[in-house]
């Protein structure tokens with residue numbers, strides 16, 4: 001049987017680091033209607049923060065004018081209790097997604113990055129998909145069960 | 150995010166309060182390095198008991214301070230990590246690289 005969408009939301013904001021806390025709070029607020037556990041809310045905040053930070057740090061690195069750097073988040077809540085979160089940028093894109101997702105892999109060598117963002121996203125969710133095109137942008141789709149089963 | 154520190158002979162403890170993300174990791178890094186350089190401790194403790202949020206930027210912050218401590222010749226210990234901090238440290242296997250002390 002098809003899983004029906006029962007609620008959804010979309011936001012768009014500029015790729016400024018001060019918006020990292022805004023983004024994770026917005027998704028956590030939206031998810032709260034499904035009455036998830038405190039641990040699930042904490043995981044959601046972490047993974048949203050990871051993806052949004054990646055768009056800001058990697059996707060739009062080197063772009064001075066942040067008004068040209070949109071980040072889009074779409075959430076869809078399904079009848080089954082699944083939350084699907086799509087986080088998208090129009091930045092530089094990822095050359096080799098498989099390599100980028102390896103633990104400890106980072107292209108940012110002077111920014112004190114640990115290369116663990118994708119590993120955290122993978123282990124804190126029930127599913128992750130990454131789509132990217134060089135020069136076009138990157139979309140990360142994360143899935144998390146909100147029900148207390 | 151806020152940082153306070155106390156020095157007692159060769160031991161300095163720095164307390165991080167609040168959220169560690171990419172946005173405030175840079176300020177945290179500057180403050181912590183200033184404390185390490187000023188105090189020149191033998192052992193540096195990073196107390197993460199009041200960290201309410203931590204993502205991989207927090208990992209970078211801790212790993213970076215480990216490098217800093219190695220450079221100036223002091224030891225680094227993470228003290229009483231909160232649930233949020235510990236979950237991230239464990240995923241990265243950092244609980245095997247860095248000394249972590251729990252409980253008083």
Ligand SMILES: Nc1ncnc2c1ncn2[C@@H]1O[C@H](COP(=O)(O)OP(=O)(O)OP(=O)(O)O)[C@@H](O)[C@H]1O
Pocket residue numbers: 050054055058059060089091092093094100101105106107108112113114115116117118119138205206208209
């Ligand atoms: N939105 C994006 N646009 C372009 N490149 C990206 C994007 N997201 C990730 N990447 C690439 O994938 C690599 C791995 O990302 P990941 O989040 O796992 O680690 P990191 O961001 O480098 O470090 P950390 O997340 O631990 O601070 C990045 O170094 C970068 O090269």
Ligand SMILES: [Mg+2]
Pocket residue numbers: 050053054116117118205
């Ligand atoms: Mg990252």
